[in-house]
Amino acid sequence: MRRPGRLTPAARCRTPAAAALAGVLLLAGCAQSVDPIERLGKKAAQGVRSPGPATGQPYRRWGLNAPLAPAPKPAARPLPAGTAGRPLPPVLDHVTTSDPVVFLTYDDGAERDPRFIDMVRDLRLPVSFFLTDSVVGPGYGHFARLRSVGADVQNHTLDHPALGGLPYAGQRAEICGQQDKLKSRFGVRPRLFRPPYGTYDTTTLRAAADCGIAAVILWRAAMGADTLDYVRGDKRLSPGDIILVGPDESTGPTLRERTTRLLRRVQSAGLTVGRLEDYL
Ligand SMILES: [Zn+2]
Numbered sequence: 001m002r003r004p005g006r007l008t009p010a011a012r013c014r015t016p017a018a019a020a021l022a023g024v025l026l027l028a029g030c031a032q033s034v035d036p037i038e039r040l041g042k043k044a045a046q047g048v049r050s051p052g053p054a055t056g057q058p059y060r061r062w063g064l065n066a067p068l069a070p071a072p073k074p075a076a077r078p079l080p081a082g083t084a085g086r087p088l089p090p091v092l093d094h095v096t097t098s099d100p101v102v103f104l105t106y107d108d109g110a111e112r113d114p115r116f117i118d119m120v121r122d123l124r125l126p127v128s129f130f131l132t133d134s135v136v137g138p139g140y141g142h143f144a145r146l147r148s149v150g151a152d153v154q155n156h157t158l159d160h161p162a163l164g165g166l167p168y169a170g171q172r173a174e175i176c177g178q179q180d181k182l183k184s185r186f187g188v189r190p191r192l193f194r195p196p197y198g199t200y201d202t203t204t205l206r207a208a209a210d211c212g213i214a215a216v217i218l219w220r221a222a223m224g225a226d227t228l229d230y231v232r233g234d235k236r237l238s239p240g241d242i243i244l245v246g247p248d249e250s251t252g253p254t255l256r257e258r259t260t261r262l263l264r265r266v267q268s269a270g271l272t273v274g275r276l277e278d279y280l
Contacts, residue, residue, distance in 0.1 A: 058122035063260040068123050069272040072099050074279045088205040089193075092280070093218040093231065095240040101274030102241045102266055103128065104259070105219060107156055107194065109136035109143065111255045117142070119256050121149035123263075126275035130156035130194040130217070133181050140185045147186060152277055154192040155179055155213065164201040171204055176211040191277060192217050215280045219244035223262045225252040237269040242276065 059067045074097065095103065109131040120127060129143060131153055136143065143153050157163070157174040158181070175193060183189045191214040195204055198218050208216055221230045221237070222244040228237075237243075245258055253261070266273065 062119050062123055062256070062263075064123075064263055064267065066267060068125075068263065068267065069100075070124070071101050071126065071272055071274040071278075074099060074274065086209050088202070089208050089213050089215050091200070091205070091216040091218060093220040093242050094238075095242065095276070095279045097240045097274075097279060099274065099279075100239050100271045101279075102237055102239070102243055102271050103276040103279075104243055104245055104262065104273055105130060105194070105217065105276065106245050106255075108132050108160070109139065109156075112139050112142040113255055114142070116255050116259075117145050117149060119259065120146060120151050124150060125259075125273055126150055126152070126278075127273070128152045128154055128192070128217075128276045130154045130192075131178070131182065132156045132158070132160045132196070133178055134159045144186065152192075152275065153182060153186055153188075153190065154194065154217070155182060155190040155211075156194050157196055160196045162197050162199050163195050163204045164199045166203070168203050168207055172207040172210060175204075175207050175213065179211050179213075191215070192280065194218070217242060217276070222246045223258055225258065226261055228262070228265060237266060237271055239271065240279075 057067070059065075104125065104127040106127060106129045109129060119125065129146065129151060131143060143151075147153055155175060155178045158177045159174065161170075161174060163171050163174065179189050189212055191212070193208050193211075193213040193215075194217045200216065205216065219231065220233065220241045220243070221228050223229075224246050228243075243262065245255070245262060252258075263273070
């Protein structure tokens with residue numbers, strides 16, 4: 001699925017230059033990257049069991065001790081989609097709201113476990129996927145199925161470069177190009193954009209605005225194998241936090257397991273999962 005001679009985003013994460021660009025903020029998103037497809041193959045070979053057939057309480061099937069509370073209807077008006085000449089989009093790792101919600105976001109599109117679709121459907125999880133075209137490759141069907149059960153698909157560039165410092169034309173091509181790809185795949189032009197590694201500059205924001213992006217999305221906390229690492233602020237979940245469910249390790253828990261561990265933390269904080277785009 002990879003193009004010959006091109007680095008995967010995970011490989012890029014491991015290069016010193018990428019690591020330097022990524023910085024501390026990105027450690028959770030890069031340092032542990034290992035090809036998740038390879039990992040999924042290993043898990044299958046090891047006979048890791050999926051949750052059983054769809055019987056009983058959905059929340060129990062997915063490892064929760066209580067149902068996930070439905071998200072309230074947000075009062076906020078959505079931001080208008082950006083157009084050429086509009087002000088620069090806001091850069092957000094947190095949404096100002098008093099609703100008891102956090103937002104779950106996933107990057108790149110390498111992990112494509114069919115059972116995760118079942119989990120999103122059963123738990124009615126309004127999660128957001130930021131997709132990179134060169135990582136998703138022929139796998140867009142998986143994300144179409146995720147959309148059909150309530151997930152959102154957003155922009156994470158065509159080829160996952162660190163954008164900061166690149167010329168406007170190159171940044172615009174990466175962002176607008178993926179807008180076009182996602183529009184042709186799903187019929188909807190994303191309103192939200194996450195820059196690879198969380199790195200960007202003013203040119204990125206101008207290019208994003210010109211590509212119709214309404215908000216640039218970072219994260220206040222990143223879920224690793226079993227830890228929630230905070231980028232800034234209080235080391236506890238608060239209403240409005242945007243959480244990155246980080247890349248996996250070859251020996252780490254599956255996407256489903258990491259999500260369950262995060263949901264338990266969300267529930268224990270008295271929170272539930274909201275749909276990010278409803279609040280922006
Ligand atoms: Zn990424």
